[in-house]
Structures are given as structure tokens and as C-alpha cells.
Amino acid sequence: MHDMSGHAQAIHHAPPTSFIRKHVFSLDHKVIGKQYYGLALVAVLIGMVLSWLMRIHLGWSTSPIPGLHWLSSTGAPGDVMTPEYYLQLMTMHATIMVFFVLTTAPFAAFGNYFLPIQVGAEDMPFPHFNMMSFWVTLSGFIPLIASFFVSDGPTLGGWTQYAPLSAVGAVGGPGEGAGVVLWATSIGLFCVGQLLGALNFITTTLDMRTRGMSMWRLPLSAWSWFITSCMGLTAFAVLMPACILLILDHVAGTSFFVPGNLVINDQLQPHSGGSTLLWQHLFWFFGHPEVYIAIVPGMGIVSHILITNMRKPMLSHRVLVYSMGALAVLSYMVYGHHMFVSGMNPISSLAFSFPTLVITIPSTIVVLIWLGSLYGAKLRINSASLFALGFISMFISGGVSGFFLAQPSTDIMLHATYFVVGHFHLVMGVAAMFGIFGGTYFWFPKMYGRLMNETLGKVHFWCSFVGAYAIFMPFHYLGLAGNVRRYQAFVVDYMQPLIPLHRFITVAALFTGAAQLIFLYNLIHSRFRGAPATDNPWEATSLEWSTPTTPPPHNNFGDQLPVVYHDPYQYGVESSVGDYVMQASSEQVITAHDEA
């Protein structure tokens, strides 16, 4: 159905009345976004506790951790973690964090809530698919958590689940039977959920923009969600077949990934002919775009926050968009840099190393645009902008170690050491998390009509910032010193002297983890008792700040969709409301430099 202007209209769904329709099986993208955020919150708490258990064990590997036997009596007899259980906890920590936190919160949670509003639509075009995407994702979370409670425990093969260990079945170790099947089911369902979400994001951005909202008038956060959903569409569609083939190797006796003549525990395995490298290719073809899926929304959110608080647009809006697009395209060409030591042809290593170095160019451009835009700007300091600055810092710190890993010659030394672990934790575990925190502080007033406590926010920032550096900077030193990753204890003579440093890191990790509880308290307290916020507390320009009510009404904009007259970041102008003009404002401002 089209109205007279030719503009397609959303499927109108009437405001829900029942509790179930309002809060459980909701078609409203805002509720779905909050549901995703809640899922990510639960997941991050579980993932964080797992990291504490891991870190305590790494510092004191023979000591009991009181109460651990309640989690698993076989995994922690007498409260002392077995080596296998360490690997199981590590696998769960990574799987939960990468999928259910870093993909869910910046992309699914904030994207679902704010993309339709930022393009000026009343909802996504396929609300039923959108609702399904959340519930399918949640149904993927369940098998993963359930794997803690099966007799053997969860899988221990790392979030990367390399074959043949992941494919041989229970003979491979604790958790390698049911644990792997549960893992692959969980991730397979997660892929389906995210594909449904990507469908909605792409069609929303392309088809549901309101009158006057050209693509170049989209805010940078909207661009980042759009680019991320294009990546998600193609990457998750490859992981799902891989998970299906893995499940078949387990339950149907096929040999996609298990080679022949494999002897485990003196038993010849009944498989033949499979390719272990095939799993790595399939997984990393997904895996590398996945890490950009985790970071690109953060880039968009951080750009959005910084522009609002700098009161001026970025040096080049278009180059930022092009760079994020270039990151997305290049991310498919670099995946083999995870496989430099896999035994594949060294020429392939060269072929992957080159685009990996090339991909640093758009990353650097993005950082330089941020830094160049910040230069000379009077940045308003609040929790959101602090986390945005922290994001830049962490992205630079984590990114530069990537240069060393990008080259096969140095990667041979650094692969599977703590150097890699430091690299990806800084960019994903910290920078992407900072993007989530920044987005929370920034958009909380719009979602709930209340401000979060600024003092607590600043304390949260400084503790997290200092703490994260205290945890992860030493990882690079550990890696260079030869500390192997995925080891549960360091008994070899060249690693033993590193244990005191591990203990320091553990203390830092526990301290930083405790600081996150400040955020949790702030979140919950502000939800009910926070200071009331106006419709546009940050004096921002994009469409989410021009909704008729706060929180936005069911159809986002009330009776009439907004008409967009301006580019997204008209700051530093003289208008009737201040130094900015909102996108939906029809006010003609002479100094606003709008493109067509």
C-alpha cells in the first residue's frame, strides 16, 4: 500500500493491550530492542563471573575456589577446578560474550530500538520476523546454558570449536559429546535469529526512510547498523551450514571434519576422510566478519555520541561511512589470518596477510577522523562522551597489536599466545563494551525518560578504563614472553615466572568486574528513581530526539511521520533553539550546510 506520495507504509499494528502482547510477544521494535538488551545483560553477568573463575584459577591453579563444586562436582571436585573444567568455562565465557553480548547489545538491542526511529519509520517492515528473531535468539541461549548442567558439562573446544576435537564426540573429552551438540544447536539458532534481524535492518534502512531522509541524511549510527546487518546477513549464513555439518558428524556418523586414521585413547576412530581445515575455513569466513559485526555498531554509536557532545559534525561524514563500508567488504578477504599456522599453503598466508594490512587503512582513517574532529572541539564531558573517548583509546591500543599479528612471520611466534588474547580483548572485550556503555548512557533518557546518575557513570568509566588497561596491557608482555593461551596452569619452567603477573591481572580483573556492579546499580536505580529527563537532554539533532513523547509512543512519531529537512549533524549553527537545528525542524537556518 502506498500513500499519495509513493511512500510505502509500515504494516500498521495496533497498540497492544494485553500484558503478553505488550511485554512478552511484542511486535514493537522498541520492546524487542529492550528484550535483546536484557538478554545481553544476563549474558554479560554470566560471562563475567566465568571470567572471574578463570582468572582466579590462573593465578592460583591448585587452590580451591569455595563453592565451585555446586556448579560442577565432576569439574571441581573438592572445589579445585580440573584442567578440563577450566577449558569448559573458557569456552562458555567466549561463546556467551562474543555471541550473546557483543553481537546482541550494540547491534540487536540498540539497532532494533533506534534504527526505525532514526530513519523516521513507525516500525520495522516485518514485525513478526523481528519478534521471531528475538525469541529464536533466546531459544539459542537456552541450550548453551543447559550445557552447564548435562553430566559431562559444556564443550571445552574453545568458541572456535576446531575439528577434529569438536567432531569426534564424547571420546574427545568432557563435554565433547552432548556439550558440542548443544553448542552447535545454540549457535545455529543464534544464526537464524540474527539473519531474521538482518533482514529487518536492511529493509528498514532501504525502504522505510521517511520523507526527506535520503541515505546521506542518515545518522552514523544508522549507517553502522545497516553496514553491520549486511555483514551479518552473509556471515551468519555461512556459520549455520557449518554448525549443521558439525551436528551431523556427531549424531549421524558422517565425516565432514574428522580425518581417517585418528587414534584417541588408543582407539581408532570410526571416521574417515574428513577435512579439519574445512571447519577452520568455514568458521573463520564467518569469524572475521563477526568481529567487525561486534565493533562497527560501536563505531557508529561512538561517532554519534561524540558529534552530539562536540557540537560539530565529523571532519568527513562521507569518508567515515565509506570507511565502515570498506571494513565490511575487506573483512571477508582477511579471514585466513587466523590460520597462518594451520598448515595451509604459505602463499595463502601471503594472500591473506596483504588484505589484513590493507584493512588497517580504513580503520586508521576512522580513528584519524575521530581524532581530527576532536582537535579544537569543546567536548562536553559526560558519561557517554567519556566512554566514547575510551572506545577510541581502546580501539587504537587493541588495533595496533593487530599489525604484528597480521604478518605471518611474527604471527608464528605470537599465535596462540596471550598477545592474541590481549589484542582481541582490547578491541572486543573493552572497546565494543565501551560502545555499549556509551550507548546506554546516551540513550537511556530517551528509552526511559530518566537520566542515569552522572557521578556513578564517571566512577564506572574511570574504574573500567584504568582497570581494563591494567588487565589487558600485561597480556601483550605475557604473549611476547611465550605465555601460551588456553592453558589452565603455568607449570612449564619458562611460564612459571609469569604467575605473579597473572595474579596481578586477576586482582585487576576482580576490581574491574566489581566496578561493573556500579553500572548495574545505576541502570536499575535510574530506571525507577532517576532524575526526569526532557525530550532532548543532549540537544541532539537526529530523529530519535524529536519523538512526541519520551519514551516514544507505540508508533514512534504519533499521528504524523516526521519530514526531514536537514543533514543529521547540523551543529554550530544559530537557530531558534540554540547551536543546533534538528533534522525534522523546518526552520531555515542560513549557516546550516545541508547537501541535497
Place this chain on the structure above:
Amino acid sequence: MATTVTEPPRIEEQRERQRPIGTSGNGGGRNLVPAQGDLRRVKDYSPPPSSTGIWVVLASITMSFAAFTSALIVRQGSAADWHHLTLPGILYLNTVVLIASSIALEVARRQVGAFMKAHTDRAAAPSLWLYITFLFGLFFVAGQYVAWLQLRSQGLYLATNPNSSFFYVLTAMHALHVSGGLGGLFRVIYKLKNSTLRKSTLDATSHYWHFMDALWLYLLVLLWMKL
């Protein structure tokens, strides 16, 4: 300590823009004044979401089958246990049935399109060819099942050898997606009967169906060549 910064050389003076401090460019700087309501420069028209959405869906399905294809190719090269598989004859009949269903769907689409534009004398919505398409689709899925039975009678099960594994996996995944297409067709017929069908929905469903047809032809060639 003061540092003197000299002015950079003024190259391309004409392109230098006079701008108040604080409005670093969005690249344009043509000082457009957004007149009220005058949005001629901005296109109003958006395609119906389902027509964009279906291409998005087909892109992801393409990626999935590309992953399966590369799995097949790599697996073939990884060990010397590739045992040639003679494709069951019914596959070729199924192919003809599927192509016929696509033709039937096109006939249906044009008839319904003409009906919607009231270029026809019909009183009721023309659904016969949609039913025929649906029937052919059912025959296809049933025929695939018969193909699996034929393989089973030869002693070729899912895990017997890698060829049979890929045969079952690829044909089953395709049949699963065709079943989804059958669901879409059912929805179209239902909506047509209720007079709530949009042309864009019908178009999207038929794009999906034709894609399943093309995908099957691709898989058939792949299976014939590789297995």
C-alpha cells in the same frame, strides 16, 4: 613553549570555502536552504519492503549454499574416499516438475496481476494456477523423498560415504527451503481468497520460488558433476 605554525600554501584558492568556525563540512557546503516542503532533490518513492526483503533473503540463502558447495569441494579433495554416486533417475523427473511449477506460477502471477488491475472479466480471484503450482511443488518434495528411498535401497545412507552425505544434506536443505516456499504459496492463496493479497507479496513469493528452481538446477549440475 610556543610553536609557530605557518599558513599552509593556498592551493586551489577557488575551492577554499568561507565557513564560520564550527561547521566543518559535510563535504558539500553548497549552502542549501531547505525550503519548507520543497524536497524535489530527495526521492520520495520507496519500493515495498517485501520486494527488497526477498532479495535480502535470497542473498543469505545463496551464501548458505555457497558454504555447502565449498564444503563439498574441500571434502572431495581431502581424502581418497570419494565413491561415485549414480543420481537416482527420479531426480530428473523432479526437475521437470519444478520447472513446470515455475511456469505455472508465472501464469498465475500474470492472471492475478491482470485481475488486480481489473483487466479481466473474472468475478472471483483466479487461483487455479496457484493451486497447480502448489501441487507441483508438493510433487517435487515427494519426489525428493522417493529419491532418498531409492538411495536407501542401494544401501546408501547419510553416513555411508561422503558422496551420499552431501547428496542427502544438499537435497534435504533444498527441499526444506522449497517447503518454506510452499508455505509462502499457501499464504498467498489464502490472502487471495480473502482479497488481502498485495501484488508485492505475490511478486516476492514468486521470486523466491523461481530462485528455488534455479538453485535446484545448480544443485543438480553440482551433484551430477561432483558426486
